[in-house]
Amino acid sequence: xxxxxxxxxxxxxxxxxxxxxxxxxxxxxxxxxxxxxxxxxxxxxxxxxxxxxxxxxxxxxxxxxxxxxxxxxxxxx
Ligand SMILES: [Zn+2]
Ligand SMILES: [Zn+2]
Numbered sequence: 001x002x003x004x005x006x007x008x009x010x011x012x013x014x015x016x017x018x019x020x021x022x023x024x025x026x027x028x029x030x031x032x033x034x035x036x037x038x039x040x041x042x043x044x045x046x047x048x049x050x051x052x053x054x055x056x057x058x059x060x061x062x063x064x065x066x067x068x069x070x071x072x073x074x075x076x077x
Contacts, residue, residue: 018044019069046071 014025016036025036035043048054052063054070062068 016046016071017069018042019046019049019066019072022067022069045074047074048072 012029014027014029014031014036016025017023018025018036018038021038021042023038023040023042025031026039027034027037031037035045037043049056049063049066049070049072051065052058052070056063056066056068056070058064063070066072
């Protein structure tokens with residue numbers, strides 16, 4: 001029985017960009033549900049942008065809610 005190609009855990013990075021500062025998450029993509037974290041220590045939670053639905057564009061322009069990232073920040077206590 002063929003198994004699907006396994007992702008190389010620990011080598012594939014999340015690389016999610018912060019919707020405001022644009023810094024990249026440097027954690028492995030297995031970090032969920034922990035927050036994203038940049039190299040400078042900044043942490044954040046985000047979710048699919050409800051304006052562009054993750055596409056990063058609104059009409060023919062960059063989505064102004066997520067700055068083209070496709071995700072918006074979620075405030076977590
Ligand atoms: Zn991340
Ligand atoms: Zn958006």
